[in-house]
Amino acid sequence: MNILLIAEHDNSALNPATLSAVSAATQIGGELTVLVAGADCQNVADEAAKVSGVSKVLLADNAAYAKGLAENLSALIAEVATGYSHIIAAASSTSKDTMPRVAALLDVGQLSEIIAVESADIFKRPIYAGNAIATVQSQDAVKVITVRTSAFDKAAAEGGCAGVETVANSRDSGTSNFVNEELVKSDRPELTAASVVISGGRGLGSAENFALLENVADKLGAAIGASRAAVDAGFVSNDLQVGQTGKIVAPELYIAVGISGAIQHLAGMKESKVIVAINKDEEAPIFQLADYGLVGDLFKVLPELEAKL
């Protein structure tokens, strides 16, 4: 088997999501080639060459691929694809845009956001927003796959020594043009998009004490949330409210501090991957949902957490 893996990058550095896709590719087995398509992206190719498990890197360095336009990228990938059994990429806004286009050009189906590799042609993927898991088998000679990165460990970024080959190719459809980009540059991620959320409840006692939460959030790159009780008490504004009548969040890590765990609050965060509860009342219902519970005084726990992270 020959796997072609499409690198995720910003022309200057390899996005670590690629490493998760490498793990998935390794599980499928066979020779692994990484395609780095971009502009002025030699660095990325060099980085990709060092990733453990990669045997070859193809570098398509051309202005047509600078902005990751799906029309151009998909034409390139479909052309490079000859001889590969799998074309795989970490699920990202770029690959989700491009890969189905590749699949259609090759007249094959696509397996979106797989979470497990069962064999070279059988995979598991979530359907119904993760409320069911489907096991699916590809009937096509070429399997086009995107990988849900949270489901795979990252491959080692160092340890490989693959050679880099250049692909001299320029596919510019000319029908799509990049106009501009606004990337959110905030120290604190947006609540519903954050991968870590730390929320405070009535237990915080005052608006000033939310600073304790912010210090920990800074260390974790976390967004700040709040329970309705904290909003009602006027500690924070209601756009931070997590729960049935507030925001629904599902981060990788949710830390509930001084929140007792009313049903309305749980409805807004129970889909989080890992839930931590910190509360001094060991009877608080939040502990029934938490993966890790710490019974303790938040005024002692939060500074300690901040210091040790």
Next chain:
Amino acid sequence: MKLIVSVKRVIDYNIKVRVKADNTGVDLANVKMALNPFCEIAVEEAIRLKEAGVASEVVVVSIGPTAVQEQLRTALALGADRAIHVETDELPEPLNVAKLLAKVIEAEQPGLVILGKQSIDSDNNQVGQMLAALAGRPQGTFASEVKVEGGKVLVTREVDGGLRTLSLDLPAIVTTDLRLNEPRYAKLPDIMKAKRKPLDVKTPADLGVELKQHITQLKVETPAQREAGIKVDSVDALIDKLKNEAKVI
């Protein structure tokens, strides 16, 4: 300019899905069905473009068994002008849907095609992109803003970490993201009028498309349940668990 909107009938988003005991799929018997939310946004965007005078006609297409006509009638009640039902026994997989739509487009020659970015049942997120490839047209996926001006469409896309705007030559394919608009409600007089709007039924054979299976679903299971949590006795133990067991920090 003519607009085509493709819509899908799916389980209502709020219904808790139950996996069938024999693991062949999800139980849809007597379950409430609705327009896929992203498709509803696509319909709304098309109607707004018509109201703004950019589009002259909105044609809505759906593929599947007879029951999808309910959703087509909903789209007509919301303001679409006519409907095309491509009748199939089951809901075909994305590449087949894209091929059927490509044929519809060939016949209808729209200036813009708007689809939902993904359906909330199969969560594939493929049809719009595949259709664009088959039709050889540019695409603007995950749109949060759509502006048609001077023979081009400006599409602001929701991408990882922010927004990116593309300018596409028409005809183009656009797929919608959640923040594009807030769909309207179907009003009673319009629901009544929609019953008299034209709805054509076609088969894949009429369109000259042979449906082919690319992906087989072997099994559907309920996801692993959350395991009972544990209590840790110190901040150190908590950090250790989060780093080494849960691997989230």
Next chain:
Amino acid sequence: MNILLDSIEKVVGSQNVLRGEDVRSRTADWMTKEPCLAGAIVRPANTEQLSEVMALCYEANQAVVTHGGLTGLVRGGMASSDELVISLERMTQIESIDCVSGTMTVQAGAPLQSVQEAADQAEMQFNLDLGARGSCTIGGNIATNAGGIRVIRYGMMRDLVLGVEAVLADGTVVNSMNTMLKNNAGYDLKQLFIGSEGTLGIVTRAVLKLHPQLTATNTALVACEDFNSLTGLLQHARKSLGGELCAFEVMWSSYYSLLTTESNRHTPPISSDAPYYVLIESLGAEQKESHERFEKAIESAFEKGLLIDAVLASSDHQREKLWAIREDVEGLAHLLAPRFAFDISLPILEMDKYVRKLQSAVSQRWKNAKVIVFGHLGDGNLHVSVATGDASDETREAVESLVYEPLKLMGGSVSAEHGIGLKKRKYLNLSRTPAEIALMQTLKIALDPRGLLNRNKVLPDILA
């Protein structure tokens, strides 16, 4: 009190007797957010513990106030520093479900929503529903005989309870956990505890009545031109929807405009210039059949001129958004603060006249005052908010008499579904005869001779 609390700690454990700051940091009333002032909060784990706690309190002549989810609207949860709060927050178990008999046995501290969800899991349905579902508890629903949005079809809490277990003031456990629809062996004692607001005993467990799960919901928001169309529409909906009508919630334009165009809290689904809006919902077994019947009923109402505009929810998301307008009590409280809120019932045909008179009486006295009305029309129940701009006791009394006085003549009630608590105590005599109140007092003395349970609530002072 400290000696008593030490003995109580031996029964429930020290972590379940909250004192000092732990008590003060909790609120006693969700409307005013006042801190809880009780001497302590006791959290028993089960009926046996509560029975022991009450025996100790009885011995020590210690008054108690029972707390459920604290979403009541009549200040029933207020406690003073010489009272103990009994909180049922640890008694939340769903003990068993019997789908054949259609019953569920639960502990009284279980939140309503967890009961609804447990029934749902078993493909059954528990049909009490109200906005506070996530916080309010079954015990509180029983103690206040809660109503809500499905009364028109399934009745109030009293109609949904088959049996209760309660602990009396002296610690005696009265087990009346009947599970049968029919049981005429002597007095039906559970009725004593339903709607008596914790003054006769503390409800600890209950047997609830379940119905088969129906999933075909159809929802419409309609606008009516006048009150006659509104009542005509109610009759039409009852008839043409067969038994499937399950909500008929009316919003006067004052309410609808306030929460949509005036405040921008919700996008108005239909224009806000009609005088009345109704949220109509049907609940049936078969999706297709039920939907067709619903659509036809709304269409024929339109053809008959009973409504002038309507939108139908085409997804559950839209259904939620329609209900969010009707259930935005938070928004109402926020926009009108300070306001006086009332929960009254009166004959449906008198409603329009009543509201008009109230509006003119209020605006005569306070020029810029607002009177905002919505309610469960089919149940004869209106929720009236009056905001005059100040919250003084003097204004409160003046507003209360404008709202309550006319009810007596119409045979209305000062409390349709919220109860009496502290707030409406002095108006009980407007809705109950002296003989009724005297009998209530006789029951109170018989069950709680020392007056320890929810002291000073519901009934006028006995010697007064």
